[in-house]
Amino acid sequence: MPTTDSINLHPKTHLPSSLKSQVYDVICLGSGWAGRVVAARCIAQGLTAVVIERELVGGDCPFWACVPSKAPLRPAEALEAARKMGGAKERLVSTDVGVDVQAVFQRRDAFTSRWDDMDHLVPIVEGSGTTLVRGTGKIVGEKRVVVENGPESVELEARHAVVISTGSEAVYPGVPGLIEAKPWTPREATSSSIVPDHLIILGGGVVGCEMATAYLSFGAKVTIVNKTAEILPRLDPEAGKLVRESLARRGVTTLLSTTITAVQRPSPGGAVTVTLSSGDSLTGSEILVAVGRRPVTWNIGLETIGLQSLVESGRPLPVDESLCMTAIPGQWLYAAGDVNGRALLTHTSKYHGRIAANAIIARAKGVFPSNPAKFDAFSATADRVAVPQVIFTSPTVVSVGLTRSAAQHEGRAVREITAAAATLGARLHADGYEDGWAQWILDLDSGVLLGATIVGQDATDLLHASTVAIVGGMKIEQLVHAIPAFPTMSEVCLNLIDAAGL
Numbered sequence: 001m002p003t004t005d006s007i008n009l010h011p012k013t014h015l016p017s018s019l020k021s022q023v024y025d026v027i028c029l030g031s032g033w034a035g036r037v038v039a040a041r042c043i044a045q046g047l048t049a050v051v052i053e054r055e056l057v058g059g060d061c062p063f064w065a066c067v068p069s070k071a072p073l074r075p076a077e078a079l080e081a082a083r084k085m086g087g088a089k090e091r092l093v094s095t096d097v098g099v100d101v102q103a104v105f106q107r108r109d110a111f112t113s114r115w116d117d118m119d120h121l122v123p124i125v126e127g128s129g130t131t132l133v134r135g136t137g138k139i140v141g142e143k144r145v146v147v148e149n150g151p152e153s154v155e156l157e158a159r160h161a162v163v164i165s166t167g168s169e170a171v172y173p174g175v176p177g178l179i180e181a182k183p184w185t186p187r188e189a190t191s192s193s194i195v196p197d198h199l200i201i202l203g204g205g206v207v208g209c210e211m212a213t214a215y216l217s218f219g220a221k222v223t224i225v226n227k228t229a230e231i232l233p234r235l236d237p238e239a240g241k242l243v244r245e246s247l248a249r250r251g252v253t254t255l256l257s258t259t260i261t262a263v264q265r266p267s268p269g270g271a272v273t274v275t276l277s278s279g280d281s282l283t284g285s286e287i288l289v290a291v292g293r294r295p296v297t298w299n300i301g302l303e304t305i306g307l308q309s310l311v312e313s314g315r316p317l318p319v320d321e322s323l324c325m326t327a328i329p330g331q332w333l334y335a336a337g338d339v340n341g342r343a344l345l346t347h348t349s350k351y352h353g354r355i356a357a358n359a360i361i362a363r364a365k366g367v368f369p370s371n372p373a374k375f376d377a378f379s380a381t382a383d384r385v386a387v388p389q390v391i392f393t394s395p396t397v398v399s400v401g402l403t404r405s406a407a408q409h410e411g412r413a414v415r416e417i418t419a420a421a422a423t424l425g426a427r428l429h430a431d432g433y434e435d436g437w438a439q440w441i442l443d444l445d446s447g448v449l450l451g452a453t454i455v456g457q458d459a460t461d462l463l464h465a466s467t468v469a470i471v472g473g474m475k476i477e478q479l480v481h482a483i484p485a486f487p488t489m490s491e492v493c494l495n496l497i498d499a500a501g502l
């Protein structure tokens, strides 16, 4: 059974001494989606690129994040879908049968290649023509980077650009006894093959809610302790409420506007007791800390180029729209993916890789425009207006663009339209389709779509249409003419158009 301690994070291949050259057009620190998309795109346009990786090649998404968190969620979702389908549910051997937990873990472990990057990831990265080197990359001056791996080290030079694509890491609140209690981080939660009897989850954000859904399906008792007044606080409160109520119906306790003030775990691996801000205490068999992330900006040499204060602040790296760091002259240093804090998602990291590569290539060829425009090839405009996200809970939440609370926060005049997500298509999709809710946020004056949130079973693939409409600047009057096919779940858009009185 893998544990984070037993996983070999530092395979002994691709050592610095194996490098055939010390000079590359582009050097990327970190082989997550951001770094490897930059490298692959630059190579496709005739540049050379090296990617430096200090742990597993591929970064968080395939080994510790999206893949090992979504793989175990899907079996329970499929089972639940069968239970909601007359004609199929009668074939289930029992109405309350749960997932086969060991088979779920085996499926997850297969998707992660049992935390072995040589199986898929290294061949994919090298297949793009990228040079790969294992070690910690540190900037040591303008366009210069040292790779350190045990006793080996080599200094590399970039002709055009250095890309910081070092990602983010989980944060711990400063609570007495928490570190000593050795809590789970998302890494342990996504790689454990042990199901705690009672999992306490600190943080009811995206990680907390998805892991609550997963461990509930594995048979654990789950308690969420969340600081804000509703879970999923980055989304519309209605979405958080619907997910919380659904979790509650299936036995999850959520303590809102609550945090912990102390943690005790008298014996290693034994029961863990947390003192709550209410004064009560709670004992569980494991605690998962999922209260957000910070950018990985330490130990990468930023102090050598005068950016020590940025490291000390712990803030994400500030970039312009081409993802170039403006804090230093010369337009040679870029920050892409989680480390720039613009949107902590895999698909935005891929987008950043695309935009940063376009900018690096254009600057290398001397064709970068003097006035880059919104939504051109060199501007990560979508980060500001249309970041889509799916929360893989039950019900699913999909969201893109502005939420009602974000609009209020910005003081923007908006019109909110809400409707039930139930349609004939949805009811054909699942008997008694329920918990569905949809919202559009429109600019009050122009009627342009600024945001969309939909909550409901299998709402996942309804998201992209709203993303396209927002990027295209569509008005609600135009959306009337985007006819959803009958009988599909996308008729939720007709509900919204009707609710708008059009």
Ligand SMILES: Cc1cc2nc3c(=O)[nH]c(=O)nc-3n(C[C@H](O)[C@H](O)[C@H](O)COP(=O)(O)OP(=O)(O)OC[C@H]3O[C@@H](n4cnc5c(N)ncnc54)[C@H](O)[C@@H]3O)c2cc1C
Pocket: 029, 030, 031, 032, 033, 034, 035, 052, 053, 054, 055, 056, 058, 059, 060, 061, 064, 065, 066, 067, 069, 070, 135, 136, 137, 138, 165, 166, 167, 168, 186, 190, 207, 296, 299, 300, 336, 337, 338, 339, 343, 344, 345, 346, 347, 348, 349
């Ligand atoms: C539990 C969980 C579930 C998630 N699920 C989803 C999801 O379903 N969908 C989604 O869109 N997003 C999801 N995310 C977010 C997503 O994983 C991240 O946004 C994404 O992985 C960021 O990619 P990146 O390339 O910026 O960084 P990373 O993938 O973190 O890659 C950075 C790499 O840089 C390396 N590195 C760091 N410093 C150095 C150095 N000095 N030298 C060399 N290498 C270095 C690291 O080892 C790492 O491999 C999830 C996150 C978590 C925690």
Ligand SMILES: NC(=O)c1ccc[n+]([C@@H]2O[C@H](COP(=O)([O-])OP(=O)(O)OC[C@H]3O[C@@H](n4cnc5c(N)ncnc54)[C@H](O)[C@@H]3O)[C@@H](O)[C@H]2O)c1
Pocket: 173, 202, 203, 204, 205, 206, 207, 208, 210, 225, 226, 227, 228, 231, 232, 233, 234, 258, 259, 260, 290, 291, 292, 293, 343, 344, 345, 389, 390, 391, 392
């Ligand atoms: N499906 C997906 O797209 C997906 C899945 C997982 C993670 N992610 C990404 O990973 C990022 C990090 O996720 P996350 O869930 O760690 O962070 P988050 O910012 O989404 O949520 C953190 C939660 O912790 C709570 N919290 C903060 N401090 C607390 C404290 N001291 N006590 C109790 N509660 C506290 C907050 O109220 C909030 O609900 C997300 O922003 C998201 O972009 C995405």
